[in-house]
Amino acid sequence: MADEEAREEHSEREAVLSVRDLTVAFGDKVVLDNLNLDVYRGEVLGFIGPSGAGKSVLMRTVLRLLERRSGTIKILGADYDKVTDAERVTLDTRLGVLFQHGALFSALTVKENIQLPMREYLKLPPWLMDELAYMKIQMVGLHPDAGDKYPSELSGGMIKRAGLARALALDPDLVFLDEPTSGLDPIGAAEFDDLIARLRDTLGLTVYMVTHDLDSLFSVCDRIAVLGERRVLVEGTLTDMLNCDDDWVKSYFRGKRARSIPQKKDARNPNRD
Numbered sequence: 001m002a003d004e005e006a007r008e009e010h011s012e013r014e015a016v017l018s019v020r021d022l023t024v025a026f027g028d029k030v031v032l033d034n035l036n037l038d039v040y041r042g043e044v045l046g047f048i049g050p051s052g053a054g055k056s057v058l059m060r061t062v063l064r065l066l067e068r069r070s071g072t073i074k075i076l077g078a079d080y081d082k083v084t085d086a087e088r089v090t091l092d093t094r095l096g097v098l099f100q101h102g103a104l105f106s107a108l109t110v111k112e113n114i115q116l117p118m119r120e121y122l123k124l125p126p127w128l129m130d131e132l133a134y135m136k137i138q139m140v141g142l143h144p145d146a147g148d149k150y151p152s153e154l155s156g157g158m159i160k161r162a163g164l165a166r167a168l169a170l171d172p173d174l175v176f177l178d179e180p181t182s183g184l185d186p187i188g189a190a191e192f193d194d195l196i197a198r199l200r201d202t203l204g205l206t207v208y209m210v211t212h213d214l215d216s217l218f219s220v221c222d223r224i225a226v227l228g229e230r231r232v233l234v235e236g237t238l239t240d241m242l243n244c245d246d247d248w249v250k251s252y253f254r255g256k257r258a259r260s261i262p263q264k265k266d267a268r269n270p271n272r273d
């Protein structure tokens, strides 16, 4: 996409996450250096980059699990550093997170795991929390019986779905997924990608997805951002990536593994060349 066309399209869209001039360092080691990134409402952004580039550091910094040296982070238009404590709590409820291994509490059932954020942030009667938990269970394609199961009784794919149900517990605007399809077999991974696409299309969910999974990038991501040299090196559609001249992007998208995937066009812009 031409830069001007992209700017024009994005200027009309609401950025639900805006990162500006973000620098994160551990001692002398600068991991992110003046990084800028926007994630727009209703899109699935795939975030990729070489191992150790700082994808997890960026996600954890945005979630305020890591300190930053400088830069601003705006969520839903609000600057985290400038809001009141009450507003910060409200903002936290607008975000959902699925960590790589599901991060479910092993001593709690799936239903109780999903209800944890509800207990933390909302005061609801038990019957309503049960109803909401089963709605989320259904939403992520799990059988209602899964509600009473413990994480140890679930398959890898079911754990990912249960983790996603918990991420969706408070009906967030923006969901962070850390390598959601890692460890799943190809069929399970494709089903998970379909689920993400369905949630985007039906709920208008915005998704920030750290991934190494080329299939996910080809099938569900509307835009892709590439982390390299401590910043976002390139961002754009799949077509932009396929036309990009950066060496790492070239070998990633035009390497042997990528060529074995039927090259779909942009997930939401099938007519765009």
Ligand SMILES: Nc1ncnc2c1ncn2[C@@H]1O[C@H](COP(=O)(O)OP(=O)(O)OP(=O)(O)O)[C@@H](O)[C@H]1O
Binding pocket: 026, 031, 049, 050, 051, 052, 053, 054, 055, 056, 057, 058
């Ligand atoms: N708490 C920490 N203290 C010191 N260094 C850290 C810390 N967390 C991450 N790093 C360093 O920051 C760099 C980026 O790590 P990060 O985990 O974000 O990479 P990544 O892009 O997510 O990699 P992968 O794709 O392998 O998961 C690495 O060099 C890592 O060693």
